[in-house]
Amino acid sequence: MSIALSSSKPILSRLQEPHEGRTAILLVEDEDADARLVIRSLAPYARRSSVARATSLKEARAWLHRNACDVVLLDLSLPDSFGLETVTRLHADAPSLPLVVLTGYDDEDFALEILAHGAQDYLVKGQTDGPLMWRAVQHARARKRLEEELRLSEERLQGIIGLAQDAILTTDADLNITLFNRAAESLFGYDADDILGRPLSLLIPERFRADHDVHIANFSASQVQAQVMTNRREVQGLTADGREFPAEVSIAKLHHAHGLLFTAVIRDVSERKRVESELRRMATTDPLTGLNNRRRFLELAEVEMARLRRYGRPVSVLMLDIDRFKAINDSHGHAIGDRALVRLAEICRGELRDTDHIGRLGGEEFAIILPETPLAAAGEVAERLRHRLALADVPLDPADHGQGCIRMTVSIGVAMSGEDDACIERALGRADRALYEAKAAGRNRVVIGDGYPGPVFAAASAPTSIAS
Incomplete structure (x- = not known):
C-alpha cells in the first residue's frame, strides 16, 4: 500500500501514482492522527490498494485533476471547507467519483443528507474497523459504477428517444x-x-x-x-x-x-394511407375514364351474384359499345376518341344509381350491373342511356366552348342473371350476344337478349328491339 502523509505543505509532489490493478484511494484528512488511524485500518489490504493523502479540499482537487482515483475518503472538516459544502464542492468537480464521508457526527438524518448531496456512504470516526472501511470502499465503487451505468443508459435512451x-x-x-x-x-x-x-x-x-x-x-x-x-x-x-x-x-x-x-x-x-388509396385506385380504376377496370368490375359483379344467390333478388347486366368507334378515331384522331369515351363515362355516371356498377372492359366496350333490377326495368335504363348519349356533344376542342362537336351513338345488349348462373360471365355473355344483335340490326339501339336460364323472372322469348 502506498501512503503519503502530509503536513500543511502541498503533497502533490510526494504522491505516488496508483499501482495498476489496485484500488486507488485518496484520503482527504487534515488531522494527522485521524489519517494514521485510517491508513492503519487499511494496512491489511495493502496489496490490493494504494492510498494518497491530501490535507485540504484545494489539494484534493488539484491531485484529482492529475491522477486517477477509485474512491475518496473525505473528512467534512477541512481548513478550506466544512460540512455538506465539502461534499457538494468535491462532487461537483468529480461527479463520477465515489465519495465515502468520514465524520465524527453519528446522526442518521445527517447521514441521509450527506448521501442526498452526492456521497455513496459515510463512516463514523472511532466506530470503524479495517474490514468495515474496506467493505465501504468496495461497496461505494460498486454502487457508483452501477449509478454511472444507469446514468449512461438513461442518457443513451433519452438520446434515442429525442432523435x-x-x-x-x-x-x-x-x-x-x-x-x-x-x-x-x-x-x-x-x-x-x-x-x-x-x-x-x-x-x-x-x-x-x-x-x-x-x-x-x-x-x-x-x-x-x-x-x-x-x-x-x-x-x-x-x-x-x-x-x-x-x-x-x-x-x-x-x-x-x-x-x-x-x-x-x-x-x-x-x-x-394516401399512397395505399392511390395504389388501390390505380389497381381498380380505368385511367382514362375513371370507371372501374375490368378486374374491379368483375369483383363487384360477383358480390351482386352472391347477393342474388342468397336472397333471390334480380340482377340485370348491360353490355354497351360505341358505334363505329374506329371511324371516330380515323376521322378525328385518337384524342377525340378518348374524349368520346370520357364523355360516355360522365353521362353514364350521371344517369345511374349509386348502387349500380359500371366498368370499362376494354377499348370502347363497357358493362353495367343493375342490382335489384328486373329485365324490363333494365331495358328502360338502357334505352334512357342510349337516348341521352345520342344527344351528347363531344367537343373537338374543349377550349372552343362547344363549337365544333361530334356526336356518337351506342348499341346496348341487356340480359338478366339467374340463381343458376355459376358466375357473372354467363349473364355478360348473353348481354354480349344481344349487343351484337343490336349492331347487326343497324346500331343505335337496345336489344334485350333471350336465353335467361331461370323461371323466376319473365324474359322475352325472342330478342326485342327498343329503337330510337
Whole structure:
C-alpha cells in the first residue's frame, strides 16, 4: 500500500501514482492522527490498494485533476471547507467519483443528507474497523459504477428517444402522460412542458376514447407485454388544433412498483394511407375514364351474384359499345376518341344509381350491373342511356366552348342473371350476344337478349328491339 502523509505543505509532489490493478484511494484528512488511524485500518489490504493523502479540499482537487482515483475518503472538516459544502464542492468537480464521508457526527438524518448531496456512504470516526472501511470502499465503487451505468443508459435512451422520428410517449397507470419526446411535440402540436401530467385522452378523438379504454384494460390484463395495435379497425390521433390523423401505434407495458407504465410509439400514416388509396385506385380504376377496370368490375359483379344467390333478388347486366368507334378515331384522331369515351363515362355516371356498377372492359366496350333490377326495368335504363348519349356533344376542342362537336351513338345488349348462373360471365355473355344483335340490326339501339336460364323472372322469348 502506498501512503503519503502530509503536513500543511502541498503533497502533490510526494504522491505516488496508483499501482495498476489496485484500488486507488485518496484520503482527504487534515488531522494527522485521524489519517494514521485510517491508513492503519487499511494496512491489511495493502496489496490490493494504494492510498494518497491530501490535507485540504484545494489539494484534493488539484491531485484529482492529475491522477486517477477509485474512491475518496473525505473528512467534512477541512481548513478550506466544512460540512455538506465539502461534499457538494468535491462532487461537483468529480461527479463520477465515489465519495465515502468520514465524520465524527453519528446522526442518521445527517447521514441521509450527506448521501442526498452526492456521497455513496459515510463512516463514523472511532466506530470503524479495517474490514468495515474496506467493505465501504468496495461497496461505494460498486454502487457508483452501477449509478454511472444507469446514468449512461438513461442518457443513451433519452438520446434515442429525442432523435426518434416517431412520436414516443409514456403514461402512468392512470394514463397520465409522463414522457413526451420532440417527435411527439411535432406530431401532436403540444409542448412537452404543457402536456406532461395531463391525460392521454387529449390525444384521442372523443368518439374513440371509450373504445380505447377497453383496449387498454384488455391489454393490461393480458400476458402480452408489447403489441402493434393492428387488431383495431381504426386508430386515430388528435392534434392540439383539432386535426385528426390515422396512426400506427405500438404499445408496451412495464410493471412498476407504483403500477403499470405504458409506452407507445406513434406514427402518422396519413401519407401511407394516401399512397395505399392511390395504389388501390390505380389497381381498380380505368385511367382514362375513371370507371372501374375490368378486374374491379368483375369483383363487384360477383358480390351482386352472391347477393342474388342468397336472397333471390334480380340482377340485370348491360353490355354497351360505341358505334363505329374506329371511324371516330380515323376521322378525328385518337384524342377525340378518348374524349368520346370520357364523355360516355360522365353521362353514364350521371344517369345511374349509386348502387349500380359500371366498368370499362376494354377499348370502347363497357358493362353495367343493375342490382335489384328486373329485365324490363333494365331495358328502360338502357334505352334512357342510349337516348341521352345520342344527344351528347363531344367537343373537338374543349377550349372552343362547344363549337365544333361530334356526336356518337351506342348499341346496348341487356340480359338478366339467374340463381343458376355459376358466375357473372354467363349473364355478360348473353348481354354480349344481344349487343351484337343490336349492331347487326343497324346500331343505335337496345336489344334485350333471350336465353335467361331461370323461371323466376319473365324474359322475352325472342330478342326485342327498343329503337330510337
